[in-house]
Amino acid sequence: MLHGVDTSGAHGAEEAMKRLWKESGATEENPQPYLKTVLCRIVSVSGVLREVVAEEVKLKLVTLPATAGDDEKAKERTILKQLLKAIGSRKPQLVGYNSHNADVPIIVQRAIVHGLFSQGMGERPNKPWEGVDYFATSGDHNVDLAPMVGRWGQTPRLHEIATLSGIPGKVDTEGGFVSDLWLQGKLQDILDYNEFDAITTHLLWARIAHFAGLLSSEAYEREQVLVRELLDDEIEKGKKHFIRYLEEWDRLLALTKKRD
Template structure:
């Protein structure tokens, strides 16, 4: 729509993407530059839902769409409506890596593009202490781990700090290849990739929470056990890609334990 190219007709989605990359500053060295989030289509959302009831911690993996193959559930509008409804009804604390600059802006921008109702996620209190505010640069409702561990040029990539911590970073693929997977019709591979990222982000959050004193050493160990149990449960349900994740986790942990 922006550049007058119809991805559903001629010349097709590949040429439409090439036009987006060209307008976004493509070069020979970087043919697929990072685009503004408003130009990006959301094809998958994944996260770990952590709930505490009666002192007991429970983890659940949530992915939209749950699996590839259902065209209606895979529509961006459907994904956003489900996500906004879940956030608006529960008002959870959001935790991400570079979420202030990427995750939350793309959700908001693409929801506006689709003309969706914010389902209370878009509400802002009159005063910071009077309610949940996902758009405040400070506060605990939208926790961005990236600026907590670095600033400017010293901010590590998720893959870098996770791997050095003995946590799987990017396994088998990385964000830069997602557009190629989409153009090849490999939505399931994207879902698997996002689920890896969700688990990695949660494990890194637990490590940072332990460092800051929010999780005791015992609680931190328990959190890792809960993640391992979650992965095993998901494998039993048929998500065999998590076998690869556990193998990489064990390999990195062995390497980390050998450090002086």
């Protein structure tokens, strides 16, 4: 729509993406430059829901769409409506890596493109202390781990700080390859990749929370056990890609023990 590209036909989507990259400064050395979030389509959202019930921590993996194969559930509009409804009704604390610059802006921008109601996520209190505000530059409702561990040129990539901490970073694929997977019709591979990232982000959050004194050493160890139990449960449900995640986690932990 933006550049007048005909997206019909077998190669319509590919031609549209090539035009987006071209208009965003593509070069021979960098044929797929980073696109503004408003130009990107959300094809999957994944996260770890952490709840404390009667002092007991419970973890649940949530992915939209749950599996590939259902065209209706895979629509961006459907994914966004479910996500906005969940955030607006539950008002959870959001935790991400570079989420202030990427995750929240793309959710807002693409929801506006689709003409959706925020379901409460977009509400802002008159005063910071009077309610949940996901757009405040400070506060605990939208926690971005990236600026907590670095600034500017010293901000590590998620893959870097996770791997050095003994946590799987990017396993088998990276974010830059997601567009190729989409053009090849491999939505399930993207879902698997997003779920890996969700688990990695949660493990890194727990490590940072431990460093900050928000989790005791015992609570931090327990959190890691809970993640392993979650992965085991997901494998039992048929998500065999988590076997690869556990293998990489064990490999990295073995290396950190040698280092220590």
